[in-house]
Amino acid sequence: MGVTKTEIFTAQQNHLALTLKALAHPARIAILQHIIKQNACICNDLVEELGLAQATISQHLKELKSIGIIKGNIEGTNVCYCVDETVWQQVKKDLNSFFIDNVNIEECC
Amino acid sequence: MGVTKTEIFTAQQNHLALTLKALAHPARIAILQHIIKQNACICNDLVEELGLAQATISQHLKELKSIGIIKGNIEGTNVCYCVDETVWQQVKKDLNSFFIDNVNIEECC
DNA sequence: TAAATATATCGCAATATTACGATAATAAAT
DNA sequence: ATTTATTATCGTAATATTGCGATATATTTA
16 A cells, blocks of 8 residues: 555556656756756756755756756766756646646536 | 755745646546546546545545645535636646746757 | 435555755866 | 865655545435
């Protein structure tokens, strides 16, 4: 018990859920917003900007990387993070599909 | 430790994160899709459709209700669930804002 | 009133998430 | 080579999530 039963859902449902989960934390939303605002940024910028420990920021970056929505380029001792445009657009598309495919909503009963 | 530090984020960031979290489970995505497909449905339909225990479905419905995206009308011993159109549109708008306000994405470094 | 039906809630066990200090790994600068 | 700077990973504590059986609640039917 206590484990999500992924086997009873479709690949699409599981994938969308994983994507949403990766985005479903205020720190990760803030990280994405900051990366986009600055076009790119290094881990330490986020530590100062958000006021979370370096280990915590690094962990959140890892989760965002896990769905591919950001990528990091090594530049000396820094790692420069930016959004992966292709994945970003795909996520946008997946969410739109979910909301647009289901348009004819009527009120209840 | 181990608790999300909501106080260091904006209300908008926290709200979007909560919304995404409520949607970030395959069962809840499946529930929403089924409700929309059937226009409305009762809890027991979902139990049979998804193959999760009645208590589990009820809990997932509660989480969806917590962000207001679904509402339930009591009809005898049944509760008829459907999407709250206003909230649905608002969620759609919030997500669009997040993705559309951040359009000029460039590749990294 | 009693039985049947549908849903919600409680309590619990298994697992996952969140945050952080400590430490490792890597590259630049001295 | 050693120090400095940046990031990743490990280990751990606190908390949250997931799923389900058992039970409570509420309405309908017999």
